[in-house]
Amino acid sequence: MTDARKQISPALGDMANEDFRRFGHELIDWVADYLERVEDLPVLSQIEPGELKGQLPTTPPEKGEPMSEVIADVDRLVVPALTHWNHPSFFAYFATSTSAPGIFGELLSAAFDNKAMLWRTSPASTELEEVTLDWLRQMMGLDGGMSGIIYDTASVSSLHAIAAAREGVEQRIREEGMSGRTDLPLLRVYISEHAHSSIEKAVITLGLGQRGLRKIPVDSEFRMDVRALEAAIEEDKAHGFLPFCIVATVGTTSTSSIDPVADMVPIGEKHMMWLHVDAAYAGSAAVVPELRHILKGCERADSLVVNPHKWLFTPFDLSVLYCRHLDLLRRAFSLVPEYLRTPEQEKVRSGSDYGVQLGRRFRALKLWMVIRYFGHEGLAARIREHCRLAQLFGSWVEANSDWELMAPLPLALVCFRACPRNVAANDLDQLNEEIMHRVNATGKALLSHTKLNDKLTLRLSVGNIRTTEKHVTQVWDLLNEELKSLM
Numbered sequence: 001m002t003d004a005r006k007q008i009s010p011a012l013g014d015m016a017n018e019d020f021r022r023f024g025h026e027l028i029d030w031v032a033d034y035l036e037r038v039e040d041l042p043v044l045s046q047i048e049p050g051e052l053k054g055q056l057p058t059t060p061p062e063k064g065e066p067m068s069e070v071i072a073d074v075d076r077l078v079v080p081a082l083t084h085w086n087h088p089s090f091f092a093y094f095a096t097s098t099s100a101p102g103i104f105g106e107l108l109s110a111a112f113d114n115k116a117m118l119w120r121t122s123p124a125s126t127e128l129e130e131v132t133l134d135w136l137r138q139m140m141g142l143d144g145g146m147s148g149i150i151y152d153t154a155s156v157s158s159l160h161a162i163a164a165a166r167e168g169v170e171q172r173i174r175e176e177g178m179s180g181r182t183d184l185p186l187l188r189v190y191i192s193e194h195a196h197s198s199i200e201k202a203v204i205t206l207g208l209g210q211r212g213l214r215k216i217p218v219d220s221e222f223r224m225d226v227r228a229l230e231a232a233i234e235e236d237k238a239h240g241f242l243p244f245c246i247v248a249t250v251g252t253t254s255t256s257s258i259d260p261v262a263d264m265v266p267i268g269e270k271h272m273m274w275l276h277v278d279a280a281y282a283g284s285a286a287v288v289p290e291l292r293h294i295l296k297g298c299e300r301a302d303s304l305v306v307n308p309h310k311w312l313f314t315p316f317d318l319s320v321l322y323c324r325h326l327d328l329l330r331r332a333f334s335l336v337p338e339y340l341r342t343p344e345q346e347k348v349r350s351g352s353d354y355g356v357q358l359g360r361r362f363r364a365l366k367l368w369m370v371i372r373y374f375g376h377e378g379l380a381a382r383i384r385e386h387c388r389l390a391q392l393f394g395s396w397v398e399a400n401s402d403w404e405l406m407a408p409l410p411l412a413l414v415c416f417r418a419c420p421r422n423v424a425a426n427d428l429d430q431l432n433e434e435i436m437h438r439v440n441a442t443g444k445a446l447l448s449h450t451k452l453n454d455k456l457t458l459r460l461s462v463g464n465i466r467t468t469e470k471h472v473t474q475v476w477d478l479l480n481e482e483l484k485s486l487m
């Protein structure tokens with residue numbers, strides 16, 4: 001180690017520029033090496049709970065430490081404690097990954113460190129966000145009446161959509177609140193039984209209570225039963241409740257099923273309800289021209305969330321809420337104290353008017369860089385390939401009598417399980433759980449599970465930018481080896 005590498009932080013001010021430059025180059029090399037070798041690392045972290053904590057000092061360093069030692073500890077301590085979402089055989093949850101242009105976007109955003117609360121505190125973030133989200137809207141074929149705004153996660157995007165919907169019921173909730181009121185009917189939100197838990201959390205957070213949420217059954221393909229939705233709304237109205245919001249899901253978490261949005265639109269319109277679409281996962285697939293049909297009906301929705309951090313190769317976090325009524329979102333959240341008043345405020349958009357947060361990260365930069373680098377065609381090609389790989393895996397499952405598909409496969413998520421004839425139906429849950437744990441323990445691939453019709457179901461999600469046919473073949477072989485060893 002050279003003397004310079006032992007350099008600790010100066011008494012005042014930031015790291016010397018020459019050190020920043022050298023460590024910066026080293027770290028970019030480090031990241032390039034990491035992405036090159038990530039396939040050789042175990043996908044699932046192999047550490048035991050508490051193992052990392054046990055290796056870290058419990059008190060902060062009194063004096064600064066050499067950067068080289070900090071970086072060495074990233075290798076020694078942090079990397080083994082990582083589950084590698086960038087591993088091409090990460091097939092769990094919804095498989096997602098970052099990309100080189102996205103990493104560069106994050107790097108620059110950290111360097112600029114803008115807090116985009118007002119237009120003037122970051123004109124670049126504010127205006128790049130508007131332009132980039134309009135590009136994405138066009139790529140997805142969404143209606144021109146939708147304007148986008150970036151939040152961190154879909155959970156937060158949906159929370160804001162439901163808050164705007166609540167503002168639209170004209171019950172003076174912003175001013176009077178909801179507690180202690182006898183003049184307020186029970187407000188209700190409707191979701192399918194397969195909707196993501198983030199909607200229930202949003203309802204809880206907004207003070208609507210779990211009673212304010214009604215879960216509608218699904219059909220045999222896990223899509224909301226529209227007739228049951230209509231009946232539930234009519235019944236609630238007859239009880240004097242106030243149905244005000246329907247949340248459709250395009251790409252449910254368990255199976256990627258797609259609610260029949262086009263059939264839900266007239267119900268929402270008839271009852272003057274807000275229709276929010278949770279397309280956090282599947283919305284990105286609409287950039288593939290032949291898959292645009294998944295958003296059928298969404299042109300008449302009031303809002304829609306899509307997560308570029310899920311399937312558009314943009315590093316976590318970046319979620320987009322498209323909304324037709326930004327005025328209501330603004331009415332729900334804008335509060336401008338004197339110290340934030342600016343002369344241009346009537347002419348420009350200020351991010352803090354549209355949500356809980358004041359300061360906002362410059363997230364648009366990474367998405368802008370991803371879209372520019374890959375282009376619409378490049379992004380569509382990658383998502384199209386993921387769908388092909390998942391369909392290929394699905395065809396292997398279908399062709400093998402030891403395995404079965406558990407749900408339709410509209411995009412790139414396969415729901416399946418082992419069902420060898422010599423195993424009793426009652427033992428299949430245990431068998432499949434054991435297969436999954438054994439595959440995951442190899443460190444060579446990572447799968448997750450769900451329950452469908454009370455049956456334990458394995459999920460294989462293809463969404464990683466590095467995943468190729470080789471990786472899908474490998475995990476199929478692994479699954480079959482584990483099944484054989486358990487027979």
Ligand code: PLP
Pocket residue numbers: 094152153154155156196198249251252253278279280281307319
């Ligand atoms: N909605 C759906 C359909 C999801 O699958 C998920 C996560 O997987 C979410 C919402 C929550 O996403 P986030 O982590 O961005 O809040």
